[in-house]
Amino acid sequence: MTVPAPPPAAPPPQLVRSPLSDGEWHRLHPLTPLLRGGLFLLVVIGIVFSNLRDRLLYVFLPWLAPGVGDEVVEWEEMGGDPVDFVIANNLYVVAALTVLAVLIILVAIFYTSWRFHTFRITEDDVEVRSGILFRTQRRAPLDRVQGVNLTRPMIARLLGMAKLEVVGAGMSANVKLEYLSTANAEAVRADILRLASGRRLADPAAPGGAQRPASRTAALGLTVSRELTGIIEGSEAPVGEPESVVHIPLGRLVASHILSMSTVGLFFAIVAIVIGVTQGVTWMLFGFVPAIIGFGAYWVRSIFKSLRYSIAPTPDGVRITYGLTTTITEILPPGRVHAVEITQPIMWRPAGWWTIRINRLTGRSASDGSNDDFTTVLPVGAVADVERVLRLVQPAMTDDERALVVQQGMFGPTAADAFTNTPRRAWWIRPLSYRRNGFLLTEDELLMRRGVVWRKIVILPLARLQSFGLYQGPLDRLSGVTNGRAHVVQGPVTPFLAAIDRDVALRLFDDVARASVRAAQSDRTHRWAQDEMDAGIPVPPVAPPAAPPAAPVAPVAPPVAQPAAPAIPPAAPAAPPAEPTEHRA
């Protein structure tokens, strides 16, 4: 139970590692204005320079641009150009001063906006304040966090900085902290996830804010000493990068891109253009070149993006990394996956490759181009990879269910098919795939299997299902079948199933309604670690390979730090039986 008092409680110091997440307001990294505004300024200067290149050459290095002089004279005759005015009236000093003044004002603005841009992390929220004239304050409750991602664009990366984005649910609902130093960003992310997980402290007598440090240095000191004594809790995220469960060889990555429909499209385009050109329609060549360039760029970009792909379990969710130059790391807490689709395009079938995409709440605005970053959780992989990724994104599935998904869902129908398929009489609705087109309702998931050419299997966790609909048109009615559609949050997966037997579908309608209500009520993933603490299970569901036991002695702890150790009890799972779900609604 949180106290609804106006000053929000600082997070319990035992739960946070970073001095930045102590419940106080903090500024972002001092180099932020350089990265956010400085680059913009550079671009503006670049544009100005490239437009005035000839002119500047003529003014400063006239012997290098002999031909430009005539043009300048022409321009001068036309009049009205400020550069001409400056040149004509010898106002170089004034012009330089003006430029300098503008620069100073811009720098001042960037500096002030940096001063005013602050954030804090309290026990229940992440808050960001920004703006000079128009102040905005955004507060995101931690139990609604859909994920935390850490982006390191090329330039920021060189400076050792990273952008942290707390993903919320809703249009443009993300809270961005840009930029922090990489180490801080990592620590803050870990803190946010730890706080969001609802993990309770072993000792109820250590309330947050009881020993609030007076200053930042004190906080830092506290954190450092805490780190040194290093006895917090067992389920600490492994230091360093967790091992990825899937490795995509470069060859497979490139081949998977070559074996795609866009390559087929490109092939046909080339054929069309060759025919066109040989028939004398030479202008087709001109449309072709930009198309090739565009395709090549897309191709290279998507391969580059997948080059450093890795997916690994952490105590606080699945960690997915992408990107070669700009790395994006996202931790997806449990229960944030709304739909999973395993697909195999026809051209990948000989190689036995599959891809996995998910629906999730991104919290980005629709205009944001990087929308689909984390919807592909497996760009290309063999069956074993699919199984491993599935284990991460759907940890609640049992091994039997996973085997079922692989054997029957991906490759089915087999003998003794568990799925309920399209009845024979409705074969004409799905002439190719009617034997495969079906569904299966298990305890916690609804599986939809379809497609023969593009094999697809959709896994819908019932706890995330928003609603379920039946749709029947006149032709369906003629065959006594109906279509089913599960409504989930927006994403690349559209869970639609055509032509299910009408009686079966009506039964499914009721079953899904009942099962999804039950699943949603028993779902506790918005505070994913709380139940385990309450139940006294110290190990998180996604068992990390290297979760250290709750040892009272930290490996780095020098002997002098030992006497301080008993002050904070080790992370015994003897959690108080706190009310499991007392949250703000």
Added chain:
Amino acid sequence: MTNSPEMIPDSNPASRATDDQASFERLVEPKSENRLVLEGGVWHQISPKYVTVQLISHGSFLAIVVAATLVLALVLHLQWVWIVGGVLAVIQIWTLAILPRQARAIGYRLREDDLVFRRGILWQRFVAVPYGRMQLIDITHGPLDRGFGIAQLKFVTAAAATGVVIPGLAQSTAETLRDHLIEVAESRRTGL
């Protein structure tokens, strides 16, 4: 999944005591044996005033289309207008013709844990939304709706595809239904 009346004491729009809360009495369904049917429970229906409002708005649009077509074609001698105006007018007349039956096919049922919404005759649609999935409820009424005392209620979930929009509810019904839905959603609150 029967619908116990004591579960929904005040949200039942079938309290047809007053005249302005009257709703349709009988649901229009496809004749085929294979139509979608839910066993048990009562389908609540919408107010007949919805048809009136829709007839007025579509009818006036039709009148404008016809008038504009006539003016452009006969006065300004633009011959192509006949095609555009004709197509629009045919669509409008068709809409007007099927409107009364369509309105009778709209229904909703308040089950213990979820709301079931149905609409459509030729293209039937059944949607079940657990109450706990509610993100917000929208009630909208335009000027014409206000004149007739009806409103449209929209049940919004995190999925855009849910699309539960109940038009033509008597205003008081819409409000009690909204309050009831929010109340039951509160007691069944779940995560996203």
